[in-house]
Amino acid sequence: SSWQISRCGRCGCKTSCFNLVSICAYRFHIDSSISSLLTFCPTSIMSSGFAGTSHIWLLACTCFVLTIRSAPAFTPQSAPLVDFFQQARSQPHTGWTRRAQYAGTSTIVGALSERQLQFWEDVEEGIEPIESFYKQNTSNNSSEETDRVRTFMKSCKGEISPPKGYALDHQPSEEHINGLCAKPFWGSSDFEWARKLEEQSGVIVKEFEDNLLKRGCLFSGDSAWQNKVMGEGWSAFRLQRMGVWNSENIELFPKTYELLRSLDIPLAVRGVCFARQASQTGVKAHSDGRNFILTAHLGLQVPEGVWVKVGGETRSWTEGKLTIMDTSFEHSTGNPTDSDRHVLIIDFWHPDLTAGERACLNFIYELRNKFESGLVPYRKPRSLHANQGLAGLWNALTAK
Structure with missing residues (x-):
């Protein structure tokens, strides 16, 4: 069995009392040298002249086990792991x-x-x-x-063991929901809200360009968000993160905010932001892990020659149109041009979720x-x- 209980070292019996102490020694991570002290059953003790003391012996061993226990009961027995868990906690x-x-x-x-x-x-x-x-x-x-x-x-x-990818370059992390459709790119025709957003995308494009013209430093200072994974050439201006709208930032984009709210987009917990990829920079190949969140990029300012590669397939953005991708696939971007690339990023729930x-x-x-x-x-x-x-x-x- 999984307990791997050995018999008594002296008489070979396997009584319930011995089982109790053996299970305690296993479940509470008793060091093997200590466990050896507990491999004598009541029968062998009584045969050595301690008749009538089996219950006292059992109680003493049980208390001893409880006293020196140092790890939770659901982990495998291994003496070196005791120190690991103590350090981890x-x-x-x-x-x-x-x-x-x-x-x-x-x-x-x-x-x-x-x-x-x-x-x-x-x-x-x-x-x-x-x-x-x-x-x-x-x-x-x-x-x-x-x-x-x-x-x-x-x-x-x-x-449980970490999940495995469904397809080439699919790299799910421990944050994973089984059974979801996995493909690098999705079409805007797959989502009703996406079609409506593209029809009204001019509102967002104009508001973004107006703010960029007035402020110039939209992607710098306290309001910017820099992700180390994305590299120094990538920066963002966040409208929403983890389900919370940034009241200060949405004041600059009231029309964008109202449009996004009116379309009933199934926004996920990751966020909504304007993202800039500076000229002559790119994002190295990586996976975002969570396969239950899809990402839509609305092209705002897209120089010719920029690209995004997802799961081995390379595409570009189009101004006023959505590029929808599953970023649990390995993906990367490049901007070899002399101009910055700007998109609006919208993270939303995978349609296969209940x-x-x-x-x-x-x-x-x-x-x-x-x-x-x-x-x-x-x-x-x-x-x-x-x-x-x-x-x-x-x-x-x-x-x-």
Whole structure:
């Protein structure tokens, strides 16, 4: 079995009492040298002249196990991992997924900091009523509306292996929803709101050009957003990020803001921004990971010769038209011209997501934003309390 319980070193028996201590030694990561001290069953002890003390022996061993326990019960037994988990939990919260923080140990399950454990406990509490709502409102009262989000959560926490790409150059990360259509480029005809946006794109183009002419420094200063992944030649002016509109910035683009809101675009949590690619620069090949978010670029100022490559396919932008892509595919851009390239970037939900999945993902990413902004105070994760004392022993013995 998965427990790999050996028999007693003295008499060879395998009693329930011995099983109890062996399971404790396994579940609580007892070092092999310490485990060897616990490989004597009550029978062998009584045969050595300690008859009648089996219960005392069992209680003493159990208490000893609980005292020296140093890691949660859901991780594999391995003495070197004890120090790893102690070190991991002492580090500050720097990422919300396990692999984001411990990229070099992506095969290790459960390497979450206390702050990350708190985050995922809060996620569990938040999505339960969402799941319940959509389950009650489905025709067969099933959980199919949100099942894939549960798998997504397991992947983010490192409880399952990272997903594999569906096609050439497709590079999904642990932030992944199974079963979504994956292709490098999509057409604006695939989305009703996209067709309407192209029909009225002149409003956005004119407002952008007016602001650029008046200000000149639209992409510099405190209002600009620089992404290290994108390189020094790429910069952005954000209208929305993580579902929150920038009130100061949208004052400069009231018509653009009203148009975007009126089209009922299924905006995802990543954002909306004007993006500039400076002349003679480009963005190196990379993947954005999340396969459940698609990206639309509305061409505003597009010099001839600029290009975008997604999943091995190269295209360009067209002024007043949308170029829609799946940036979980490896992609890159280039601007070999003497002029800057400008586009409006709109991140939106993949059309294959259910309403329940969108609601759950919205909650998860909004909560993430609050955590990263310091709006959620620290509390000790409940799972750490649950794995201490007699309750921890019970949880270890009854865990599936």
